[in-house]
Amino acid sequence: MKKIITTKKEFDKLIKRDKFQVFLFMSKLYIPFNFAVHLWIVTSAKGKIDRWEVWQKKNSNKTSWGYLHKNLVEPSIGIEKYLHKNLPRNNSKIVGYQEGNENSLAQRIIKFLNKNAKNYPFKDKYKLYPGPNSNTFPKWIMKNFPGTKWKLPWNAFGKNYLKN
Numbered sequence: 001m002k003k004i005i006t007t008k009k010e011f012d013k014l015i016k017r018d019k020f021q022v023f024l025f026m027s028k029l030y031i032p033f034n035f036a037v038h039l040w041i042v043t044s045a046k047g048k049i050d051r052w053e054v055w056q057k058k059n060s061n062k063t064s065w066g067y068l069h070k071n072l073v074e075p076s077i078g079i080e081k082y083l084h085k086n087l088p089r090n091n092s093k094i095v096g097y098q099e100g101n102e103n104s105l106a107q108r109i110i111k112f113l114n115k116n117a118k119n120y121p122f123k124d125k126y127k128l129y130p131g132p133n134s135n136t137f138p139k140w141i142m143k144n145f146p147g148t149k150w151k152l153p154w155n156a157f158g159k160n161y162l163k164n
Contacts, residue, residue, distance in 0.1 A: 003094045011076035016099070017047035020106040024096030024138055024150055027078030027089075033128075034081070034090070036155050039138045042075045043110045051075045052113055054134040056126055066123035068137065096138075096150035105147050112144060122161075131161030 005011050005025075015021070021044040028034045040053030051074070054067050063070035078090035098106040117123075120140065122132035135158035142148055143162060152159045 005076045005092045005094065008074065008076060014094075015044050015047060015049065019099050019101065020045055020104055020110055022096075022098040022106045022109045022148075023094050024148075025076065025092050026095045026153060026156070027092045030080050030083045030090075036157050037153055038079050038134045039095075039152065039156055039159075040134065041113070041138060041141060043106075043113060045107070045110050049075050050113075052117065052137070054122070054126065054132070054137045056128070056133075058124075058126075065118045065120065067126040068117055068120050068123045070117065095153065096148060098148055105145060109141065109145055109148075113141075129157055131158030133158035133161070135159040136161045 023042040025040050025042060026037045029036045029038055040051060043050050043052065051071050053069055053072065055069055055072060056067070058064070058066050060069055061072055064072070076092050078092040080086065081088050081090055098109065100106040120137065122136055125132055127133060135152065135156040138150070138152065139159045139162050142150055
């Protein structure tokens with residue numbers, strides 16, 4: 001599934017309340033770094049939606065563990081086009097997807113995130129380049145769940161940090 005999401009309504013149409021779903025989203029970064037992308041995970045446990053991502057500010061909401069945040073912003077919205085501005089935002093794009101029923105890979109990923117987010121090894125470390133950063137987080141998920149077979153974009157800088 002490779003789909004550009006421009007509105008909340010478009011994203012809401014993708015939610016299946018009888019399934020477990022995991023979406024890998026991507027958005028361009030803000031100017032002048034808009035040649036690079038920011039990745040995040042959105043989960044739907046039979047309609048209960050959470051956004052998981054690493055962002056450059058620590059403990060920004062009540063469900064943050066250092067730089068790792070749960071529900072910092074709406075699930076499908078992209079990154080601001082300009083640093084420290086609220087509008088406009090870049091479009092977001094789904095670049096990876098898992099879906100299933102009980103005991104599926106999607107449900108196992110959701111359970112893993114809910115149980116292990118506080119154990120993310122880089123939750124207290126952030127560096128735009130070479131990482132760890134927002135793109136290191138989905139790679140950590142992929143390392144724990146190789147069955148996703150997700151392909152991260154070439155310009156997801158920080159995705160290879162785990163190799164170091």
